[in-house]
Amino acid sequence: MKEVILSKRSQTFIEDLRVYLFSSGKKEEEIEEIVTELEDHLIEAEKRGKSTEDIIGKSPKTYMQQLSNEMKIDYKTWMKYFVIIIAGVFSISIIGDILNGPISYSLLEIGGSLVISLLFIMLTFWVFKLVSSRSLTYGIQGLLFFLLAIVPLGLFIGLEFATRSITTPVVEFGLIGTWIAGGLTVVFLISISIWAKTLVLPVIAAFLVLPEYLLGFTSMNEETMLIWSTIITYAGIGAYVLFTAKKSK
Amino acid sequence: MSTTQMMKGILDGCLLSIISEKEVYGYELAEKLEGYGFHSFSEGTIYPLLLRMQKEELVTSTLKKSTAGPKRKYYTLTPKGEQELEIFITKWSDLQTTVNNVLNKKI
Numbered sequence: 423m424k425e426v427i428l429s430k431r432s433q434t435f436i437e438d439l440r441v442y443l444f445s446s447g448k449k450e451e452e453i454e455e456i457v458t459e460l461e462d463h464l465i466e467a468e469k470r471g472k473s474t475e476d477i478i479g480k481s482p483k484t485y486m487q488q489l490s491n492e493m494k495i496d497y498k499t500w501m502k503y504f505v506i507i508i509a510g511v512f513s514i515s516i517i518g519d520i521l522n523g524p525i526s527y528s529l530l531e532i533g534g535s536l537v538i539s540l541l542f543i544m545l546t547f548w549v550f551k552l553v554s555s556r557s558l559t560y561g562i563q564g565l566l567f568f569l570l571a572i573v574p575l576g577l578f579i580g581l582e583f584a585t586r587s588i589t590t591p592v593v594e595f596g597l598i599g600t601w602i603a604g605g606l607t608v609v610f611l612i613s614i615s616i617w618a619k620t621l622v623l624p625v626i627a628a629f630l631v632l633p634e635y636l637l638g639f640t641s642m643n644e645e646t647m648l649i650w651s652t653i654i655t656y657a658g659i660g661a662y663v664l665f666t667a668k669k670s671k
Numbered sequence: 672m673s674t675t676q677m678m679k680g681i682l683d684g685c686l687l688s689i690i691s692e693k694e695v696y697g698y699e700l701a702e703k704l705e706g707y708g709f710h711s712f713s714e715g716t717i718y719p720l721l722l723r724m725q726k727e728e729l730v731t732s733t734l735k736k737s738t739a740g741p742k743r744k745y746y747t748l749t750p751k752g753e754q755e756l757e758i759f760i761t762k763w764s765d766l767q768t769t770v771n772n773v774l775n776k777k778i
Contacts (some may be wrong), residue, residue: 479713492722
């Protein structure tokens with residue numbers, strides 16, 4: 423029965439603060455604590471006719487920084503995201519490749535994927551921090567998120583081309599190696615899901631890989647199959663993301 | 672510098688002093704400061720200070736149910752915080768005397 427009587431401005435500030443601290447790598451419980459405390463303060467203050475600026479000062483960004491400076495960085499959580507994304511990138515490509523026979527990767531592919539994943543994580547946190555601490559127009563925000571999606575994709579495509587023209591030592595897995603890698607990947611996907619308490623990785627992997635594989639058993643011609651598997655992949659992932667977003671609200 | 676720098680140290684001391692009287696929550700603390708005459712700063716300034724004082728173990732906090740609904744964080748001084756307050760009081764009265772001496776040109 424909590425009545426929300428907070429002004430729009432204060433509400434925006436509270437939401438932005440949460441995102442800002444989160445993308446600065448702070449601990450979730452500590453973020454929740456300070457955010458609740460400030461929300462409470464803002465409610466009390468607004469009841470007595472004070473404005474958002476009376477509380478947080480003229481620059482929300484400066485104030486967010488001041489708070490952030492006094493909070494510890496939660497390296498464990500950072501590692502968690504890092505591991506999930508790296509493992510995700512590798513397991514999804516391994517699972518996709520396994521269905522086409524024994525796998526092999528060049529050193530360039532392996533190293534490149536690692537670097538791109540790392541870049542992607544840093545870019546993500548940077549964009550969220552930027553968007554939450556500055557008043558950007560919707561156009562610019564949209565552009566930033568678009569870049570966030572397109573840059574890693576472009577880099578992966580670039581890497582794909584680079585591996586075709588630049589020869590680096592290739593790690594051949596062989597048949598047994600491939601089975602072991604596949605088994606490890608599945609175990610990895612399951613344990614990551616349990617550890618991070620989210621099914622997002624296996625679900626994405628399944629939607630990326632299964633449609634093409636299963637449709638291969640039908641009598642469809644190649645083109646229709648490709649179109650349908652792509653549609654199922656994107657619709658499936660989209661539906662899953664929407665579903666979880668709704669559930670978490 | 673740093674009127675802000677100087678202010679921070681002074682604010683720290685004042686916060687410690689107010690918390691030492693009885694346990695308080697954030698808004699109460701800001702209101703008391705204002706009541707004593709601190710008008711020129713934005714109320715939110717106290718939270719980064721409180722966070723640091725918690726990190727330095729000068730204050731601790733407990734969550735308590737408030738009548739209004741949400742749980743509130745109440746602050747109390749630790750023994751270390753009490754010591755720090757003592758130090759601040761001594762330093763401040765020294766500073767006050769010194770500055771007054773200078774202003775009044777007496778030795």
